[in-house]
Amino acid sequence: MSSTLLPKPQMRGLLGKRLRFHIVGALIVSLGSAVLYKYGVAEPRKRAYADFYKNYDSMKDFEAMREAGVFESVQPKDS
Amino acid sequence: QMDAPGCGRDGLGLLATQEDMSVPQYCDKRSYPLPDVPYHKDLGAEQKALKEKEKGSWKQLSNEEKVALYRLKFNQTFAEMNRPSSEWKTVLGGVFIFFGFTGLIVWWQRVYVFPPKPHTLTDEWKAQQVKRMLDMRVNPIQGFAAKWDYDKNEWKK
Numbered sequence: 001m002s003s004t005l006l007p008k009p010q011m012r013g014l015l016g017k018r019l020r021f022h023i024v025g026a027l028i029v030s031l032g033s034a035v036l037y038k039y040g041v042a043e044p045r046k047r048a049y050a051d052f053y054k055n056y057d058s059m060k061d062f063e064a065m066r067e068a069g070v071f072e073s074v075q076p077k078d079s
Numbered sequence: 080q081m082d083a084p085g086c087g088r089d090g091l092g093l094l095a096t097q098e099d100m101s102v103p104q105y106c107d108k109r110s111y112p113l114p115d116v117p118y119h120k121d122l123g124a125e126q127k128a129l130k131e132k133e134k135g136s137w138k139q140l141s142n143e144e145k146v147a148l149y150r151l152k153f154n155q156t157f158a159e160m161n162r163p164s165s166e167w168k169t170v171l172g173g174v175f176i177f178f179g180f181t182g183l184i185v186w187w188q189r190v191y192v193f194p195p196k197p198h199t200l201t202d203e204w205k206a207q208q209v210k211r212m213l214d215m216r217v218n219p220i221q222g223f224a225a226k227w228d229y230d231k232n233e234w235k236k
Contacts, residue, residue, distance in 0.1 A: 045221065052220045061216065064229070068214035 086114050107153075107160040117152040126151060 067076050086106035098104060103115035122130065126147075132140065133148055140148070149156075198204060217223045228235045 048221050065214060065216060070211065070215045 086111060086116075105154065107155045109157065109161060112157075114153075118154045119151045122151070 065071065066074050069076055086104035086108070105114045105116050105118050107114075119126070129144060129147060130151075132144070137145075199208075213224055213227050215224075219225055226235050227233075
């Protein structure tokens with residue numbers, strides 16, 4: 001057993017310190033995940049949709065699907 | 080039904096002998112650090128002398144005497160009573176053994192119990208299914224048909 005004194009431990013402000021650490025951390029994690037989602041998922045998706053519909057010819061797409069024979073209301077043109 | 084925490088009702092199932100529960104008990108418990116009675120109640124002659132010396136200034140006690148006084152009052156130190164055990168190896172081993180046994184049972188079931196696979200899982204059917212999904216333009220923006228190159232008739236690189 002040693003007879004040297006240990007340093008006096010932290011006696012006060014323990015809850016406050018814990019709260020500050022966790023509140024700051026929670027803010028960072030939640031804001032960070034929101035920002036990541038926005039710029040990782042939402043913006044690319046909006047751009048993908050905009051690009052798809054920029055030069056989209058729905059009638060041409062419809063004719064292609066009709067030829068492939070997936071519709072019941074219209075048949076392929078030469079049948 | 081558990082009453083107030085103390086040395087008596089330890090709920091841990093560690094007591095094997097018939098103790099007299101009407102008198103205070105000694106116990107080594109992390110949740111009850113100062114037991115109701117010292118570990119050694121009946122002291123020999125030199126132990127009694129040591130207890131007398133304890134009544135004076137503790138600076139005149141040597142380290143061995145301090146340890147002896149501790150061991151008179153307590154059975155195990157916190158380090159000793161909280162020592163880790165190898166029980167987790169037994170638990171994990173038992174868990175894996177049962178996983179393996181279950182795997183054998185499932186394998187036997189696959190061979191002897193399961194009916195034949197549906198015809199919709201054959202390769203030709205799955206190819207026709209994929210072609211039909213591409214013809215229908217399933218999810219053409221970010222999903223299935225978006226990955227197909229309709230001009231070159233192949234999957235996009």
